[in-house]
Every structure is written in structure tokens, then in C-alpha cells.
């Protein structure tokens with residue numbers, strides 16, 4: 524593993540504290556933080572996240588983003604590590620790097636200029652996904668610097684567990700972020716992720732206010748976010764921030780340490796859509812279980828179908844300059 528210089532820390536009277544995530548680890552020389560991918564070296568910080576073992580092109584709908592450049596592709600990479608410890612994580616071999624359930628990390632260092640050039644050649648964005656991208660904030664900034672010159676956007680699929688300092692640093696580098704919201708109260712969120720909920724809500728609000736396009740995803744986790752009461756609280760929390768935020772309801776599939784449960788059925792997803800709409804959310808999506816209806820963007824003004832999608836494709840866009848072709852209503856997004 525290669526360690527490279529990192530930012531987002533303070534040193535006062537020999538006490539070094541990381542400022543990237545709300546855990547705010549205080550580290551002795553040589554000590555690794557709870558994320559396992561940042562460490563103290565003297566009075567400096569280093570990161571192991573300037574590397575990836577994943578590099579492939581994907582439909583942006585698969586991240587998922589439904590209101591960001593429909594039909595475009597994202598060159599997707601994943602640096603190691605996560606600040607959460609979800610027991611159902613389908614990407615645990617990468618995200619739980621350095622912990623039980625992770626794998627020895629065999630990744631290649633990322634060349635930001637080369638990566639951006641390959642994305643630019645195909646009109647793609649660069650997405651950091653599968654693990655927690657905020658841990659790779661230094662890589663994100665480097666990608667955005669090259670991306671600004673080449674017209675290549677940088678996207679995140681994040682858990683939203685950021686300090687305000689990290690959000691302020693990363694937001695100008697990001698075109699869009701999809702943030703997981705996995706529970707509607709502190710107790711349930713801590714049970715699922717091992718971390719508090721409030722910083723995630725703060726990040727969602729701040730990203731919106733800082734002009735980043737934000738979508739939210741909720742997996743229907745049995746015994747937690749699959750419960751109607753939890754879903755209703757989650758939907759209301761999103762609506763209080765902005766009812767135009769697209770909400771993706773994700774089917775739960777057993778994985779990692781949670782294998783004794785059954786996958787989410789279509790009825791539960793249909794009920795969850797109704798809960799989202801009752802809370803006032805204008806764009807609620809389900810990838811497969813409800814067919815094309817669950818994936819379509821409908822104009823909030825007249826109800827016309829503005830974007831029709833296949834599972835990971837965009838089949839028709841009936842908008843011009845972000846406005847519905849039928850009635851002219853503006854539909855929020857980065858089209």
C-alpha cells in the first residue's frame with residue numbers, strides 16, 4: 524500500500540487530530556485512524572486512498588443518479604475504506620479494508636490526469652463509489668482540478684458522514700453526490716452503521732446549499748429502514764431539506780454478516796414509494812421492482828413523463844433546457 528500526504532487535520536501542542544469525519548480521531552505518531560486508511564506520520568497526516576482496484580465505465584443511472592445527465596456514463600473507481608461498519612455491505616471486501624471481513628488491498632495508484640483524460644475522451648464523468656469517497660478527498664480534489672480543464676465532472680456515492688470542513692472543501696469539486704440515508708432516528712442509525720445520524724443530515728443540507736446536485740438513497744434494511752415508521756421519518760427528513768431531492772429506494776439483498784434475511788419484495792417497495800409521496804417528495808424511484816413506472820421522472824407541473832428509463836439506460840428525455848416539453852415546468856437537476 525502507498526501512503527501519500529493528506530490534508531484536513533490540526534496539530535496543537537503535539538496533539539494531532541484528524542478533521543475529515545466526525546469521529547475526529549486523535550492520533551499518536553504512526554497510529555492509524557478508525558477508518559484504517561489515514562495515519563499520523565510525525566506532525567503530518569497520510570492517506571492510503573490515492574489508489575483504486577476498480578476502474579470501469581458504468582451508466583450514471585447505476586450509481587444511482589436520475590437527475591444528473593441522463594444517459595451519460597461514469598468512469599467509476601473505488602479507493603479503500605469506509606467510516607461506517609454496516610453488517611450488510613455488499614462491497615465489504617473493499618469498504619472494510621483493514622478490518623475483519625476486508626481483503627488485503629491490492630490496488631494501483633491513481634493517475635488523476637490520465638483518468639480524467641480517459642473520461643474526457645468518452646464524454647464521461649468520474650465517479651467514486653463502492654467505498655466511502657470522502658476518505659479520498661485529496662484524490663477528489665486532484666480529479667476535479669484536471670476535470671475543470673477537461674469538462675469532466677466528479678461525482679460521489681457517499682455515506683455523508685463528513686465534518687463541515689470536509690464538506691466545504693469537497694463541495695466545489697463535486698458536480699453531484701448521492702448520499703445514503705439508512706435510518707430515521709439516532710438509535711436505528713447507530714445500530715446499522717455504527718455512527719450518528721445528525722452529521723449525515725447536516726452534510727445533505729450543506730451540499731444542497733453549496734450548489735452540489737444531491738440525490739438520496741435508502742436501502743430497505745429489515746428491522747430498520749424497511750419499517751414504515753422509519754421510512755416515513757426518513758422521507759420527512761429529506762422533504763424538510765428539499766422536496767425536490769430525488770429519493771432512491773433500494774432493494775435489500777442479504778450479504779456480508781447479514782445472510783439470514785430475505786430480499787425486499789415489490790410490495791414493500793411500492794408501499795415505500797407511497798410513503799415518500801405522502802411526505803411531499805416529488806421524485807421517488809425504484810430501480811426494478813415497479814418496472815418502467817418506478818424509474819420514470821414525471822413532471823411535477825403536469826404529470827407528463829419527462830424521462831423514461833430502462834434498468835440502467837435512458838430511453839427518452841422529453842425536456843428542453845431542464846423544462847418539461849409538455850408544460851414548460853422546470854424540473855430540478857443537472858440535465
Ligand code: SF4
Nearest residue numbers: 541544547548556558
Ligand atoms: S477519517 Fe479516519 S482518521 Fe480521520 S477522523 Fe475519521 S476515522 Fe479518524
